[in-house]
Amino acid sequence: MAMEKFGASERFACHVLGQNRSALRKKKTPMSFDEAQLRADLRAVASKHPTWGWRKARWHLLATERWNDTVLNSKRIRRLWREEGLVCKPKRRKKRRTGPDAGEQKRLTAEYPMHVLSFDFQSDVTSCGRHIRFFNVIDEYTRTALAIIPRRSFKAADVVAVLEDIIAETGIQPTFVRCDNGPEFTADALVDWCNTVGVSTAFIDPGSPWQNGFIESFNAQFRREQLSGEIMDTMVEAKYLADEWKDIYNHERPHGSLDGLTPSRFWDEWVRENQLAIA
Template identity: 45%
Template structure:
């Protein structure tokens, strides 16, 4: 438990308990919590709940994902390498499964990069019913809007100044920054790309997700080797 807490410093005892059970330990949350407190480990502070977007007419907009590939969302995150030069990441999520579909890392990202990243995913996974994003210039570029419509997906833009309407991406971005970006020094862009890809793989296949019953969004599947007769 202490080793996992040291390795994943921003995880609380429930997430650590899920990792222990995944590793074969027969422990429940209460026992882990007792040991957690006895060892003086601190539970990360909870994020405040965000409200809904209420319009002037009293109605409330809320597009909820109902199945895999129903709603994807995407957003930018800013960071810097050790030399002070900025880079950006384009994070794309499936809101229903909570799987991170892609993180594109470049010094500069624009609407063309958004189209390139989405087109690769469309080939691999098919076209989602709806794509949610904020109102940044990369997302509202006419070329991107026309392309998304042409391939059969709807665009859903959140209201300006209302990040909670893109809550899935906002939550992911917060975990991404808290668990990786704030704790790493990236000396080169290439190093950032490698470490971010490694974190994405861990997030999808290992990291327990509280909204999924402390299961990872896309756990790895182990295929046993065939039992072949031994040659004498």
């Protein structure tokens, strides 16, 4: 533009503007169709799941029919993710616990699906300010969300009913259940049920939620990815939001500790690889 307007030479114009002469001659490579499609798909994933980062977006695309046979390099996805302005807010780093009980706790480790179930309550409020509780149950080995049940209040009998529904749905009885020492979990109704069906309990130490890290992490993700961005007016809406996120979590959301697989796919692959052992 400076050359055309002032009649300056290329050398002089580039010197004044501080621009390399090779940059003036280099033509921008047109974007390929695959590149444009990949950018569009990344924007679509970010729009649907605003709390996801580029890693989960990459795993999600690799699981789709369009991209499952394509090499999606991590550095490429990260570059496109940033160029599209899709960088999400980084998580706040948690402070390391200090004190005599801050060491690593020796605990039971799940070795197969339905070996150890973890459950806990999570509180929220509806738009009118009324209290609501979610009863969340996960399988520690596959990270599968087995139940997210919203109610105004829970009794031990309600907890038992949810666990019985999980057994009926999966056809598998858990070996252990891990939970805190809340009144609903230490009541006779739940303890008697565990003794009757042969399920062992693994209570964490009082005031030690980090010993039940799987369910605590699940609760945090449920809060961050669903509850924080929604307003619930009724219990019907609360149930809809819980069921919606449960389906996304189990069937769409890639999990880092499962090598980028969704919990449902990880469980299916485990069953396929261990069919002879199960039989």
